[in-house]
Amino acid sequence: QGSKEKYHWQTQNVKVSGVDDMVLLSKINEDAITDNLKKRYMDDYIFTYIGSVLISVNPFKQLPYFTDREVELYQGAAQYENPPHIYALADNMYRNMMIDTENQCVIISGESGAGKTVAAKYIMSYVSKVSGGGAKVQHVKDIILQSNPLLEAFGNAKTVRNNNSSRFGKYFEIQFSRGGEPDGGKISNFLLEKSRVVSQNQGERSFHIYYQLLDGASKEQRENLGVTTADYYFYLNQSATFTVEDVSDKKDFAETMEAMAVIGLTDLEQEAVLQLVAAVLHLGNISFREENNYAMVESEDFLAFPSYLLGISQEGLCSKLTSRNMDSKWGGKTESIAVTLNTEQASFSRDALSKALYSRLFDFLVVTGTTYTHQFCINFVNEKLQQIFIELTLKAEQEEYVQEGIRWTPIDYFNNKVVCDLIESKLNPPGIMSILDDVCATMHAKGEGADMTLLQKLQGGIGSNQHFSSWNKGFIVHHYAGKVSYDVNGFCERNRDVLFNDIIELMQSSEFAFIKNLFPENLEAEKRGRPSTVSTKIKKQANNLVQTLMKCTPHYIRCIKPNETKRARDWEESRVRHQVEYLGLRENIRVRRAGYAYRRAFAKFLQRSEVTVEHAGMAE
Incomplete structure (x- = not known):
């Protein structure tokens, strides 16, 4: 019965909802590709193949085929046996790792709101379910899976285009034993959007954790941290947006606290994390007025809570925000001169401290378990990931055929x-x-x-x-x-x-070891080098x-955002077509269609077929 059910599902999929693998399209152009994706999307088939590459279209709703039944269906199955699915790609990765004992990676690309974060969750969930048991293994799995809500709380935010947008880049590495059981993991983050801590565009929010804390903290926590409602804080009220549709910040706060416990943070460390989050909010409410071209703190009452939560003196905080020591060299001697700041410079120092505190907290959590410069860097990383895709799917495959002496008509693409x-x-x-x-x-x-x-x-x-x-x-x-x-x-x-040395010294004077440890700089040594x-x-x-990804066997998921309304079954033709074009799907199909459907390096073929070859020789 299981076989019949699988066959019926796949047959229906092909007849009613376009083709499973776009290598089989009768016409290969952007219109045909877009039309095929639309047919499948409208029938709730969000996954489509181009050979081994998986195309995923964001459905903007929950779909019913991510249950234990599907895990069983795709485990150990060949790609052609079942409809396209992210579980098939995840299973292929896992089995290749076990058989070839080689590192595997999946590169998930697409614009904001295309579904990259959810795709990563499905992969980790699938691998977790098929990779063995035992108390120790289960503990590792819990840490791997619980890192998601924690990183999302501190690294994700509502933007105009996406209610749960990752505002940082992440590389997630899971280590497995020879038996295929996860025995460790490592997360690397890069490019946290620190500017979001101090300001956001209209209709956007800061990082989720702020709203979770303000909505979910207990009465005792609220009193200890001195927190109130979101509209009170300058760092949150500039965008006039405090809630997200269909999201309970209170419920998510409970999950975040549970995640902190699972990854191994003690009660004291959890308390220190919340203290720092609240301290940043209080810092933002410190404002300045101009007196004789010098900055003065508008109201010293606003210095009390951030000083208390950071374990520093109120006078020290006031002084370091409104003045700075500068080293001046005269005749071979170095002299330190106190320079008083204006209101613009003081605000800059306040914001620099707030951004540094939050980003270093985020780094701590990762290790434990409108900014144009930022957007420029994000786009640079996207270019680098696109370059990997081009190198390994369009360029390298064609070069392989030429090297093998196979007649080949070059297929043009943008490198x-x-x-x-x-x-x-x-x-x-x-x-x-x-x-x-x-x-x-x-x-x-x-x-x-x-x-x-x-x-x-x-x-x-x-x-x-x-x-x-x-x-x-x-x-x-x-x-x-x-x-x-x-x-x-x-x-x-x-x-x-720049985070000036005065501010770093102030944080290093904190009575809290947690704060001190976030600022480990050797200031004397750093003075001699060029600032990074x-x-x-x-x-x-x-x-x-x-370099890390190029050492792995790559797998690709190309995520597509079908609309800007974030609604199910809404299809914006021109938007999807644009993504089809710049993702190079047409060129990808042409290379796969003109080439060999299945290729394997001779050494790997021999390794996997050695026993068969030996038996064949004995039979002769």
Whole structure:
């Protein structure tokens, strides 16, 4: 009966809802691909193959085929036996790891709201269910699965396009024993959108944890932390958005606290985490007034709670937010000079401290278990991930046929390496990031005029590049997904992301070990080096990520967002077609269709077929 049921499901899928594998399309163009995806989407078939690549369209609703029945159905089955499913890809990864004893990775790509976060959850859930048992193994599984709600609470936020948007990049690694049981895991994060801590666009929220805390904290917690409603806090009320449709922040807070316990945080550590979250909210309510061109704290009453929660003196906090010590060298001697800040500089120091506290807290949690610079870096990472896809699915496959002496007509595609080079190249000519860092290295204090200097140097250095152009407020990069305009205003300041030594020293003076440990800098040693920048960090992180992924056998999920309304069965033709184009699905289908459906390196073929070959020889 099980076989008949599987056959009926698959047959119905092909006849009624387009084709399972788009290699089988009669016409290969963007219209045909988009039409096939629409047919399947409207019949609640959100998964479609291009060979081994999985296309996933966000349904914006719960679907019934992610139960234990489907886990059993896809476990150990060949891809063609069942309808396309993310469980099939996850099972293929797991079995390849066991058989070939090679590292596997899945690269999930797509724009905000396309369903990347949910796809990652399904993969981890499937692997957890099929990979053995035992108390120790179950504990590891619990940590792996519970890390999701924790990271989402501290790293996700409501945006205009997505109610649960990941505002950081993540690389999740699960380690398995030779028996296929998970015995450890590691999460790496990069590029947390720190600016969201201090401001958000209209209709957006800050990170979920703030609203969870304010809605879910007990009466005792609220009194200890001095917290009230979200509209009271400057860091939250600028966007005038405090709730998310169909989301209970109170319920999610309970899950977040449970997740902290599961990953091993003690009660004292959990308390310290909440203290820091509340401290950031209180910091945001410190405002400044101008007196003789100097900044003064508007009301010292607002210094009390953040000082108390951070374990620092109220006077110290006031002093470090409104003044700064600068080292000056005269005749071989170094002299420290106290410089009083204006209101703009004081606000900058307050926000820099708030962003540093939150981002370091986020890093701690990861290790334990409108910002244009930020968006520019996100797009750079997307370019690098697209480059991996091109290298391994379009470029390498065609080169393999040529090397094998097989007659092959080259299939053209856009290789976005030129865009990656435009952004990250060090020399001949230098890329945008190198020019940006050079300008930042020569900036003074607040950096007046640096942004225009950057724009002039970009125009002079790379103005002739066909993937770069200028506009009246900044510059445009022609990414693989389309043109993106970057406002140059504030670009250099955000790239420097300076946290002055005075602030670090203040945090190192905290009476709380938890706060102290978040600021381990050796300030004397760091004074001698060139300060690192956001672009330097993200370039290093992105290239390290690429190197790690290239050592694995890759699997791909290309996520597509069908509409901007976030409603089920709503299909915006032009939006989907655009994604089909820039994801290179047509080229992917053409390469797969013209090539071999199944290819295996000879060494691997021999290893898996050795016993069969030996028996065949004996029979002869």
